[in-house]
Amino acid sequence: xxxxxxxxxxxxxxxxxxxxxxxxxxxxxxxxxxKKTGPSLRAISALNQYGLTKETGSADKRVIGLxxxxxxxxxxxxxxxxxxxxxxxxxxxxxxxxWQEYGAFLPPSDEAIKMHLIRExxxxxxxxxxxxxxxxxxxxxxNLGGNGGSREEKHxxxxxxxxxxxxxxxxxxxxxxx
Numbered sequence: 039x040x041x042x043x044x045x046x047x048x049x050x051x052x053x054x055x056x057x058x059x060x061x062x063x064x065x066x067x068x069x070x071x072x073k074k075t076g077p078s079l080r081a082i083s084a085l086n087q088y089g090l091t092k093e094t095g096s097a098d099k100r101v102i103g104l105x106x107x108x109x110x111x112x113x114x115x116x117x118x119x120x121x122x123x124x125x126x127x128x129x130x131x132x133x134x135x136x137w138q139e140y141g142a143f144l145p146p147s148d149e150a151i152k153m154h155l156i157r158e159x160x161x162x163x164x165x166x167x168x169x170x171x172x173x174x175x176x177x178x179x180x181n182l183g184g185n186g187g188s189r190e191e192k193h194x195x196x197x198x199x200x201x202x203x204x205x206x207x208x209x210x211x212x213x214x215x216x
Contacts, residue, residue, distance in 0.1 A: 039084035040175035041127050047081065048090045048108045059094065059103030087130040120181065127180035135159070136173055142183040144174065 039047075047069040054060075054068045062082065063074060069085075071078035082102065085091045090108040095101050104112075111122040128134050136151070145151060148170045155161040155169065177183060 039081060040172040040179065041088060041123065042175055042179040044085055044088045044090055044126075045111070045123075045179075047085060048104060049112060051091075051102075051104055052109070052112050055103070057103065057109065059092075059101040062100040062102055065102045084130075088126045089129045090126065123180040124182060127176050127182060132159075132169065133173055133176065137182070144177060144183070148174075 050068050050070075051065060055064075060068075066072075066074060066078045066082065069078075069081060071081065082091070085102075086093060089105055091102050092105045093100060093102050107122065107126065111119055111126070114122065128137055132155075139154065140151070148167070151170045151173070152163075152166040155166045156163050161169070
């Protein structure tokens with residue numbers, strides 16, 4: 039699931055329950071699923087991977103609410119949303135890996151990214167197409183490439199470093215080991 043879709047689902051949760059947590063099946067209905075299935079559980083997992091939800095309990099007693107990050111995003115002004123989007127975009131582990139691999143300058147072809155995921159990360163070839171599409175949409179939605187780091191012409195000096203006329207590059211915050 040792309041961050042764009044996840045934010046739409048977070049908005050639906052906010053509209054239905056605001057800061058309150060609800061049973062997993064209630065949340066699934068809120069975000070458009072009729073019952074607990076593979077797709078609905080993957081959607082719940084994606085919301086969690088982006089840091090948009092918090093969960094307590096397990097199995098039949100699992101409850102889900104919006105995280106502080108999601109609430110801050112939904113209630114903030116447009117100028118404050120950009121940084122919150124960028125942070126959420128790079129929370130999923132595989133998206134962190136792709137960011138480290140390609141930075142703000144994605145290859146124009148999806149095939150290069152797909153082959154990297156299949157050969158270097160052992161991803162299933164049937165799954166990488168959707169993953170790459172979700173990453174590209176997330177990349178664009180969170181503006182990780184500045185003014186054109188996705189499919190447009192890249193300003194690369196050939197050494198992997200952006201040229202002086204490159205768009206601003208987002209650098210994720212570093213975390214200190216505890």
